[in-house]
Amino acid sequence: MDTTVYVPIPDEGTAARPTVTPAVRARALTKTYGRGEAQVRALDGVDVDFTAGRFTAIMGPSGSGKSTLMHLLAGLDSATSGQSFIGSTEVTGLNDKALTALRRTRVGFVFQQFNLLPMFTAEQNITLPVELAGGTVDKQWLGTLVDTLGLGKRLTHRPSELSGGQQQRVAIARALIAQPDVVFADEPTGNLDSRSGAEVLSFLRRSVRELGRTIIMVTHDPAAAAYADRVILIADGKIAGDITDPTPESALAGLDALRTVAAR
Amino acid sequence: MIRLTLSQMRRSVGRLAAAGLAIVIGTAFVAITLLAGNVITRTTYDSIAAQFTGADLVVRGVPADDTALDAVRDTDGVATADPQLMSYQQLEAGGRTIFQGVLAEPTDTSVLPLEVADGNLPEASGEIALPVDVAERLDTTTGDTVTLVRNVLEGDQESDEDAWTEVREQLTVSGTLTDPYGAYSMQGGAAVAPAADVTAWDDDLRAPGEEPVEPTTVLVTLDDGTDVETARTAITGALTSAAAGSGTDTSGLKVVTPSEHAETVATEMTGGDNVIFTTFVLVFAAVALLVAALVIANTFQVLVAQRTRTLALLRCVGADKGQLRRSVLFEAAVLGLVSSVVGLAAGVGLGQAALTIGRGMDLGVPLPATVDITPAVILIPLVVGTLVTLVAALSPARAATRVAPLEALRPADAPSGARGAGRVRLVLSTLVAVVGFALLGGGVAVSTVGGEPSLGLMVGVAGGVLSFLGVLVGAVFWLPRVVALAGRLVGMSGPTARLAAANTLRNPRRTAATSTALLIGVTLVGMMSTGAASARVTMDAELDSRYPVDVTVSTDLSSDPVSVAAGDAAVPAVPGTLAGTVRDVAGVATVVESPATAAQVAGDGVDDGLAMTVRAVDPADAGSVLRSTEMVAPLAAGTAVVPEELSEVWNISDGQTLTLTGPDGSLEVTAAVTDLADSGLLVVPDDLASLDADAPVTSLWVGLDDPGDAASVVPTIQDAVADTEAPADVMGAAVERAGFQQVIDTALGIVVGLLAAAVVIALIGVANTLSLSVIERRRESATLRAIGLSKGQLRGMLAVEGLLIALVGAALGVLLGLVYGWAGAAAALGWAGTPVIVVPWRDVLLMLVVAAVAGLVASVAPARTAVKTSPVEALASE
Known part of the structure; x- marks a missing residue:
């Protein structure tokens, strides 16, 4: 049954808050792997805007190109053609040095495997990006993050002494410490049980609502996507749908619709 | 399972190759050592074979006295029989002195393996034929004369020292000789003189009543057409019956052909010098292999850790623990064998290259053309190399069996491997180290305070070995702490350094093993250089107290004070130009001319007829060259400074009045005994003039700019003196210093060179550890980049x-090396005066710099790999 909240790509400007400017943009972004016969179009001319101060989920089945899109948006991988922007900076075409600088100050990452450094305490892990950039830690902001993420008692613990959910919360704090323009989260709940997963997603949402951050999350889980303000569906390297204020059901329905399309 | 192991090895071939390199160096070292031992044996054989090349038979094992020689000579078919006699004699010409082995000329000169280059062999008593290079050094040619200086025991006097008198004879150089077969290359060449002369010189060396020591080797030539075997039997028979008459023991008698003889002697050598050499070098090879073992063990530990998932999977599908253990050991065996073969080939190749180069350089010793590859040369390196690798892999193999099947199902994460080491190990290693250090201290005390240097040295060495073992085994406990401390210091410089410091601590065992490998080599090098420096300074201090000036050039030492005082002889003066020449030598600061005469010395309790050299020096001048002016402080008109040693011998006491009588008058002086080391009395020039108005300058007191330069300045002075052909002796602290400094430096150079192999292997280990860590930390590097x-x-x-691991190892090694070097110097040199403790700053700095540079270089290749890691990999789930 298709009680769809699935909406075809709306015209520009249907966003609920018209005053906001896009934090991240992609224009005709394309990524191909291989040559000739074996060529695979992982991303096929994607145009998309991500609004600042919003929590957006990119959802799609395995191999849809959702991870590739995120890598390109974040400047982790180079595009075959097209452009991507963070704020007014064109990410495509930056050299490694500039990209490193960009990652230090303007982008944060949350990984599926947490990727905390095992030899450092939670606090050292959180403040590492600022230190690498040679800056000083904003104590007040650190306090706010620690309070919001409920890490107060865990700061002196090492990752091996923390649960998966706690580790991921440390990772979120690390991603936010430099007050970046945007945080990319790659399947942040993929390695967590459902309770810890829900907790982490709530924290991500709170970071957006209470701290005014911009988060772009890649996931294949409709329940996780439902925490976002908006879900962008992707299939076969193309944008296949856009859901505003999703619910688990609407997200799942969108995903199902993609599968049906793919199956046909 | 074997196929699986091999395919796994193929996947890790780069990592294995790095570890294998350590074994390659170690086995090459062993192979070269064994080859060198063989070359020594071979050279010995060749040289002995050459010595007897002209003889038909060699008689050994009986004293070649007249009875025996006559018995051999009277045997049918024997043409000549001559004992092989070599006597070492002192030869002088043009101020240069050489100790030279002189061969007794045989009846049949075709027996001599030497060839006449110029002139001819000696034909009459008083002639001598010299090796070409000796003739050159003495600056003589055929027809010139050389002086033979001998000490001869006069008359029947009992062994009183005075009975020895110096005899100088002139010998005519009849010709020069070459040694084309290198027969006497190991004895520094051989001169030839008539047999009667050589026998007479040799006889004179003996104390009266002492039994003549007859040479035990007789060279026999046979008449043409005589069968060797028949002659052999006949000679044996003749000697046995002759010996039966005189009651000589003939149990050792052997009549052999020259080649049989050479073989016997060479075999005897392999039980002597050769073994000492081989053992000495093999000790260093063992150190290198121990370090290699550490590197290998480390590599396998990491390989097993990285393969945890595969190993667990294998366990899941039914592999048992034994199979996993065997797989790892098989891998080690293959690696060990392959590396050993490569090392052996490298060793043989290097050995051959060294021989080829050595032959081209004309070293004076005829080297064989090719290396002598015996089964031992092949087998020992192969077996040792493979075994060391296998033993090193034992512990990693055990770790492999501990992998639980369950680990296959867990997410792959960087293997932690941070398992602590056992308590037993901690207790044991601490105990061994404490006992070792106590023994070391005890050894030093026994040697210095107890005055038992050989016992002290033995205890000290045992303590040193024991404590070092304890330190090494315990390294896994304390080394990471030191690294942590160093890391904390370094970490203050910024986040990069803090990351690095934290990284070195995540696997303490590995860091400890890597640092330890370097520590071993550095400790030994540090010990040697500290020991050498301490020895040098201790000896310097000892020499300083023995000699008042750096260098003395003196002509009066060999003249007899009694005859000079009696006016029967004159003291030869130092040539007038010599002072100027010496003063112009670079490195010479001051030259003070000192005139001398001889005077009769009379006083209460002083033996009658005592005559002594009386030297004069201006007190102000003396101050400028003397090491300590205290020695001549009492010097003033009317005072004679008496060296303490002389005062004891001649019963002269401090403050005593002495009457000196010289050729031109006499003088009353007050004796002032000081610890001046000299062979005569010292007065002011005016006093000397009243004894002998024409006292010639017989001594030059030479002060050097820097006594440390003795090694370069002294030979120049010696040459300058030799050129004047004056009979002057050059002596003093600087002269002896130049001599032993060279010995110490050469020995140190050799030992450090041998240890270098161990240090190089350890540095390979640092690079290996770093690259393995980089592979292990791929995801983490990617995260950090992200x-x-x-x-x-x-x-x-x-x-x-890299810096942390290398520098901590090197710094601790230097520290330990200092302790061992000091203890060793104190225990070994306690007899030579109070041991002086020195830090060889230059060497210490050099070692640290080498370690630091090596640590940095070791990080280059791993860093290149790490930088290639894309930040995307941090996001990958596998």
């Missing part, structure tokens, strides 16, 4: 890691 670590910072992080 959160803002620049490529430069990543490189910097690895460089700091």
Whole structure:
């Protein structure tokens, strides 16, 4: 049954808050792997805007190109053609040095495997990006993050002494410490049980609502996507749908619709 | 399972190759050592074979006295029989002195393996034929004369020292000789003189009543057409019956052909010099292999850790623990064998190259053309190399069996491997170290305070070995702490360094093993250089107290004070130009001319007829060259400074009045005994003039700019003196210093060279550890890149890691080396005066710099790999 909240790509400007400017943009972004016969179009001319101060989920089945899109948006991988922007900076075409600088100050990452450094305490892990950039830690902001993420008692613990959910919360704090323009989260709940997963997603949402951050999350889980303000569906390297204020059901329905399309 | 192991090896071939390199160096070292031992044996054989090449038979094992020689000579078919007699004699010409072995000329000169280059062999008593190079050094040619200086025991006097008198004879050089077969290359060449002369010189060396020591080797030539075997039997028979008459023991008698003889002697050698040499070098090879074992063990530990998942999977599908253990050991065996073969080939190749180069350089010793590859040369390196690798892999193999099947199902994460070491090990290693250090201290005390240097040295060495063992085994406990401390210091410089410091601590065992490998080599090098420096300074201090000036050039030492005082002889003066020449030698600061005469000395309790050399020096001048002016402080008109040693011998006491009588008058002086080391009395020039108005300058007191330069300045002075052909002796602290400094430096150079192999292997280990860590930390490097670590910072992080591991190992090694070097010097040199403790700053700095540079270089290749890691990999789930 298709009680769809699935909406075809709306015209520009249907966003609920018209005053906001896009934090991240992609224009005709394309990524191909291989040559000739074996060529695979992982991303096929994607145009998309991500609004600042919003929590957006990119959802799609395995191999849809959702991870590739995120890598390109974040400047982790180079595009075959097209452009991507963070704020007014064109990410495509930056050299490694500039990209490193960009990652230090303007982008944060949350990984599926947490990727905390095992030899450092939670606090050292959180403040590492600022230190690498040679800056000083904003104590007040650190306090706010620690309070919001409920890490107060865990700061002196090492990752091996923390649960998966706690580790991921440390990772979120690390991603936010430099007050970046945007945080990319790659399947942040993929390695967590459902309770810890829900907790982490709530924290991500709170970071957006209470701290005014911009988060772009890649996931294949409709329940996780439902925490976002908006879900962008992707299939076969193309944008296949856009859901505003999703619910688990609407997200799942969108995903199902993609599968049906793919199956046909 | 074997196929699986091999395919796994193929996947890790790069890592294995790095570990294999350590074994390659170690086995090459062993192979070269064994080859060198063979070359020594071979050279000995060749040289002995050459010595007897002209003889038909060699008689050994009986004293070649007249009875025996006559018995041999009277045997049918024997043409000539001559004892092989070589006597070492002192030859002088033009101020140069040489000790030279002189062969008794045989009846049949075709027996001599030497060839006449110029002139001819000696034909009459008083002639001598010299090796070409000796003739050159003495600056003589055929027809010139050389002086033979001998000490001869006069008359029947009992062994009183005075009975020895110096005899100088002139010998005519009849010709020069070459040694084309290198027969006497190991004895420094051989001169030839008539048999009667050589026998007479040799006889004179003996104290009266002492039994003549007859040479035990007789060279026999046979008449043409005589069968060797028949002659052999006949000679044996003749000697046995002759010996039966005189009651000589003939149990050792052997009549052999020259080649049989050479073989016997060479075999005897292999039980002597050769074994000492081989053992000495093999000790260093063993150190290198121990370090290699550490590197291998480390590599396998990491390989097993990285393969945890595969191993667990194998366990899941039914592999038992034994199979996993065997797989790892098989891998080690293959690696060990392959590396050993490569090492052996490298060793043989290097050995051959060294021989070829050595032959081209004309070293004076005829070297064989090719290396002598015996079964031992092949087998020992192969077996040792493979075994060391296998033993090193034992512990990693055990770790492999501990992998639980369950680990296959867990997410792959960087293997932690941070398992602590056992308590037993901690207790045992601490105990061994404490006992070892106590013994070391005890050894030093026994040697210095107890005055038992040989016992002290033995205890000290045992303590040193024991404590070092304890330190090494315990390294896994204390070394990481030191690294942590160093890391904390380094970490203050910024986040990159802090990351690096934290990284070195995540696997303490590995860091400890890597640092330890370096520590071993550095400790030994540090010990040697500290020991050498301490020995040098201790000896310097001892020499300083023995000699008042750096260098003395003196002509009066060999003249007899009694005859000079009696006016029967004159003291030869130092040539007038010599002072100026010496003063112009670079490195000479001051030259003070000192005139001397001889005077009769009379006083209460002083033996009658005592005559002594009386030297004069201006007190102000003396102050400028004397090491300590205290020695001549009492010097003034009317005072004679008496060296303490002389005062004891001649019963002269401090403050006593002495009457000196010289050729031109006499003088009353007050004796002032000081610890001046000299062979005569010292007065002021005016006093000397009243004894002998024409006292010639017989001594030059030479002060050097820097006594440390003795090694370069002294030979120049010696040459300058030799050129004047004056009979002057050059002596003093600087002269002896130049001599032993060279010995110490050469020995140190050899030992450090041998240890270098161990240090190189350890540095390979540092690079290996770093690259393995980099592979292990791929995801982490990617994460760091993703959160803002620049490529430069990543490189910097690895460089700091390399630096930390290398520098901590080197610094601790230097520290331990200082302790061992000091203890060793104190225990060994306690007899030579109070041991002086020295830090060889230059060497210490050099070692640290080498370690630091090596640590940095070791990080280059791993850093290149790490930088290639894309930040995307941090996101990958596998």
